[in-house]
Amino acid sequence: MKINKNARKILVIGAIAAVLPFFQNCDMGSPVKANLSSNVGGEAAAGGGNTVQGVGDFSMPTGPAVISRITNGLENAVSPLKGNFQKALTASGSNLPLVTDPTKASGFDSVQLVVYGACSDLTTGGTNSIMTKTYKVTGTASIASNQANLIAAGVRMFDNYTAGLGSQGPTAAQVSQAFQTLVTTVSGTSSNTSTIAFMSVCIAANTAGSSLLGF
Amino acid sequence: MLIKVKKNWKDLIDSKTHVHGLSRRDFIARGLATGSVVVAAQKLFMGGILGKAYAATMTCPAPVAHPGAIAQIFSEGGPTMGARFIGDAQAAMMNSGIAGNYGISGTNLVQLGPNMWIDSTSPFGATLLQGPPGYGGGATPAASAALWKTNVLSKISGGGHLGPFNMDDGAGQNTGLLGGVSPFKQSVMGKDLLINNAATRASWAGGLPGSKVKSNPTAATLAATAALTPAATGLTNPAALGAASDAANALATAMSPVFNNATRKGASVAMTNAGCAFYGNNALVDPNYGTSLFTASGISALTSKLTVATLSAQEQALLAAYYQSANGTAGGIITEYGGRDYHGNDPITQIAPDDIEEARAIVMFLAACDAAQAPGSMIYLANGQAIANGTQNGTVTIGGQQVTVNSPVASGDAGGAYNAGLIIFYSPTGSVSNARFTGTVNSSSGNATVDPNISSNRDAVAGLYLSALAWVSGGQVPAAALKAM
Numbered sequence: 001m002k003i004n005k006n007a008r009k010i011l012v013i014g015a016i017a018a019v020l021p022f023f024q025n026c027d028m029g030s031p032v033k034a035n036l037s038s039n040v041g042g043e044a045a046a047g048g049g050n051t052v053q054g055v056g057d058f059s060m061p062t063g064p065a066v067i068s069r070i071t072n073g074l075e076n077a078v079s080p081l082k083g084n085f086q087k088a089l090t091a092s093g094s095n096l097p098l099v100t101d102p103t104k105a106s107g108f109d110s111v112q113l114v115v116y117g118a119c120s121d122l123t124t125g126g127t128n129s130i131m132t133k134t135y136k137v138t139g140t141a142s143i144a145s146n147q148a149n150l151i152a153a154g155v156r157m158f159d160n161y162t163a164g165l166g167s168q169g170p171t172a173a174q175v176s177q178a179f180q181t182l183v184t185t186v187s188g189t190s191s192n193t194s195t196i197a198f199m200s201v202c203i204a205a206n207t208a209g210s211s212l213l214g215f
Numbered sequence: 216m217l218i219k220v221k222k223n224w225k226d227l228i229d230s231k232t233h234v235h236g237l238s239r240r241d242f243i244a245r246g247l248a249t250g251s252v253v254v255a256a257q258k259l260f261m262g263g264i265l266g267k268a269y270a271a272t273m274t275c276p277a278p279v280a281h282p283g284a285i286a287q288i289f290s291e292g293g294p295t296m297g298a299r300f301i302g303d304a305q306a307a308m309m310n311s312g313i314a315g316n317y318g319i320s321g322t323n324l325v326q327l328g329p330n331m332w333i334d335s336t337s338p339f340g341a342t343l344l345q346g347p348p349g350y351g352g353g354a355t356p357a358a359s360a361a362l363w364k365t366n367v368l369s370k371i372s373g374g375g376h377l378g379p380f381n382m383d384d385g386a387g388q389n390t391g392l393l394g395g396v397s398p399f400k401q402s403v404m405g406k407d408l409l410i411n412n413a414a415t416r417a418s419w420a421g422g423l424p425g426s427k428v429k430s431n432p433t434a435a436t437l438a439a440t441a442a443l444t445p446a447a448t449g450l451t452n453p454a455a456l457g458a459a460s461d462a463a464n465a466l467a468t469a470m471s472p473v474f475n476n477a478t479r480k481g482a483s484v485a486m487t488n489a490g491c492a493f494y495g496n497n498a499l500v501d502p503n504y505g506t507s508l509f510t511a512s513g514i515s516a517l518t519s520k521l522t523v524a525t526l527s528a529q530e531q532a533l534l535a536a537y538y539q540s541a542n543g544t545a546g547g548i549i550t551e552y553g554g555r556d557y558h559g560n561d562p563i564t565q566i567a568p569d570d571i572e573e574a575r576a577i578v579m580f581l582a583a584c585d586a587a588q589a590p591g592s593m594i595y596l597a598n599g600q601a602i603a604n605g606t607q608n609g610t611v612t613i614g615g616q617q618v619t620v621n622s623p624v625a626s627g628d629a630g631g632a633y634n635a636g637l638i639i640f641y642s643p644t645g646s647v648s649n650a651r652f653t654g655t656v657n658s659s660s661g662n663a664t665v666d667p668n669i670s671s672n673r674d675a676v677a678g679l680y681l682s683a684l685a686w687v688s689g690g691q692v693p694a695a696a697l698k699a700m
Contacts, residue, residue, distance in 0.1 A: 057479060057480040057481050058476065058479040058480060058481040058482035058485050059481070060485055060489070084444065084445050087444045087445065088444045088445075090444075091426070091439070091440075091444045092426075092444070094425070094426075094427065095406055095424040095425065095426065098421075101481070102481040102482075102484050102485030102488065102489075103481060103484055104695075104699075105485075105488070106397075106398045106405070106423070106424050106488075107424045108488060108489035108490075108492035108493070109405060109492040109493060109495050109496055110424070111489070112456075112460070112463075112492075112493045112496050113443065113444070113496060113499070116443060116444075116450075116451070116456075116496075117444055117445065120445055120450055123450065154462075158466060162470060162473075165470070165473055166466075166470070169470075169473050170472070170473060171469045171470060171472065171473055174465070174468075174469035175466060175469050175470070177465075177469075178462050178465035178466050178469060179462065181461075181462065181465070182458055182459065182461070182462035185454075185458040185461075186454075186455050186458055189452075189454060189455075192452070192455060193449070195449060195450065196449070196450065196451055196452065196455050197455075199450050199451050199455070199459075200451065200455045200456070200458055200459040200462070201459075201462075203451070203456065203459040203460075203463070204459040204460075204462035204463045204466060205463075205466065207459070207460070207463040207493060208462075208463040208464070208466035208467050208470075209466075211489050212463060212464070212466070212467035212485075212486060212489055212490060213467065213470060213474065214474070214476075214479070214482065214485060
């Protein structure tokens with residue numbers, strides 16, 4: 001039997017209302033009715049009184065888009081079909097955002113977990129790693145000696161998400177400063193290695209690029 | 216009295232503000248003022264816009280753990296649901312015909328709380344009454360069981376929807392009977408644990424965050440849901456990952472004016488929700504984090520209540536998982552038990568162990584709620600129903616003890632007979648709810664008829680989950696859940 005959306009909502013409410021009013025020690029009826037009147041129908045509140053729908057709104061990339069963005073951000077040096085990127089997707093991929101509406105989407109934490117897996121693939125292989133070959137960061141050298149290349153690596157990755165605006169846009173100085181601050185912070189712990197610093201830069205650039213810029 | 220004075224152009228000649236009277240000095244002064252405004256305007260106007268954009272990414276609420284366990288057990292197939300929980304009305308009308316169809320003796324009914332009855336001689340009922348080993352420090356199993364009944368079983372109540380799951384096993388298997396509660400139930404992990412979930416999830420639950428555990432749960436398999444892949448050693452640490460999250464937010468803030476986020480609807484909530492979500496991952500860096508969460512023997516609140524060591528590995532894992540849901544670390548614990556197509560199965564060697572396994576899981580759930588002193592809601596349903604033809608007496612092992620039971624003799628699939636989507640409420644204070652069953656039961660056969668307001672399994676499952684969320688949320692149905700379902 002096909003029923004329209006409003007009828008389904010009424011039936012669902014009926015299903016809960018059938019059980020809920022019988023909590024003796026809680027005033028269950030009023031909250032349900034209050035929620036019903038304020039949330040069924042109309043647009044979703046998006047904060048600040050704005051609503052989400054239409055041209056110009058901020059939308060979140062969903063799981064497949066996140067995966068594609070990461071792959072592109074790392075210049076196809078990693079693949080979602082192999083390595084730690086694949087393993088991280090197996091572990092957390094199903095939790096990536098599934099809807100574009102920022103008021104409903106969830107699973108952003110999993111974006112960082114997937115990025116972490118992808119970034120780790122860049123560090124394998126010692127001196128032949130992509131971290132060293134492509135981004136010129138030597139894992140065995142000090143963070144200080146790699147600092148310029150670490151920042152450059154972050155900007156390069158972030159540029160892939162912003163069509164070059166990360167390094168060429170009006171806020172290029174802020175972008176560079178964000179990586180500068182990150183590298184300085186990580187280097188403040190003596191036990192941290194250049195690999196850890198590179199991972200931090202990679203995670204920052206790719207989580208921001210894949211999930212915080214919207215589309 | 217208003218006096219009007221007529222003026223003509225001559226009167227305006229000496230006006231300093233008229234353009235025609237603009238002197239060179241005035242011109243320079245205005246130029247300087249305009250220049251100052253041009254410089255100041257950026258700070259006045261753009262500063263405000265950027266400030267709003269920055270504020271959206273800089274304020275992250277502290278992680279909040281909302282106590283309250285929510286769990287589901289889904290029996291895939293067609294068990295003898297009548298030999299598990301029944302309600303007040305069914306208990307009141309119990310006769311030999313109903314007892315035979317349900318697969319219970321019918322003469323050993325015990326009330327656990329409002330609308331919650333079991334047959335104490337059924338494998339399911341005997342398991343519930345026995346409780347966890349060593350509960351409350353009881354000197355004997357009987358003493359522990361007595362304490363269990365007083366301290367825990369007396370604090371539960373039940374309800375549900377009669378009838379909507381009355382399909383034969385194959386027909387009802389993938390009608391969306393598995394739900395979820397994250398992110399409606401806020402938790403530190405921000406996701407549900409989906410244990411052995413193979414059937415189709417409810418349409419409203421398909422996109423909810425959850426980690427799958429594909430085998431029978433152990434501490435190790437559950438711990439893997441709270442860990443980094445690959446392990447963090449040599450790659451990151453909590454401080455470095457936190458700094459990376461800071462930098463990601465700083466990058467987003469830097470690009471905000473470029474993408475004009477200040478005027479894009481939803482940008483603020485998106486940047487806050489996403490940017491703040493990253494920080495929850497810092498705990499996962501610790502390779503022992505997941506293990507510490509899901510190793511029951513290492514949780515003092517549990518070991519002080521019962522003898523954890525004598526539980527099976529699966530029971531220990533479930534106990535810990537339910538405990539983490541109860542204390543707000545994890546979302547819901549959604550478990551599927553496959554192979555519950557009872558008709559034709561041996562009552563003692565097959566049906567009884569399956570009923571005992573599920574009853575033990577419910578015992579673990581209640582013990583976890585009791586240990587956490589948090590409210591709990593357990594949703595319990597199956598997609599099919601096997602009608603019984605009486606019971607068979609025999610001896611089974613429950614919690615290491617030999618117990619004589621009357622196990623249901625499942626004779627065949629019974630679409631249209633008795634089934635129910637059940638929900639159990641636990642209150643740590645004993646202030647139990649008086650939930651009810653919807654639908655009606657035939658007083659002769661015990662067959663259930665669905666309430667006309669429940670048009671589908673989907674609606675029934677949604678109603679149960681909303682009720683569960685309301686119970687652990689102090690009576691409030693989370694608005695987002697109501698909207699989603």
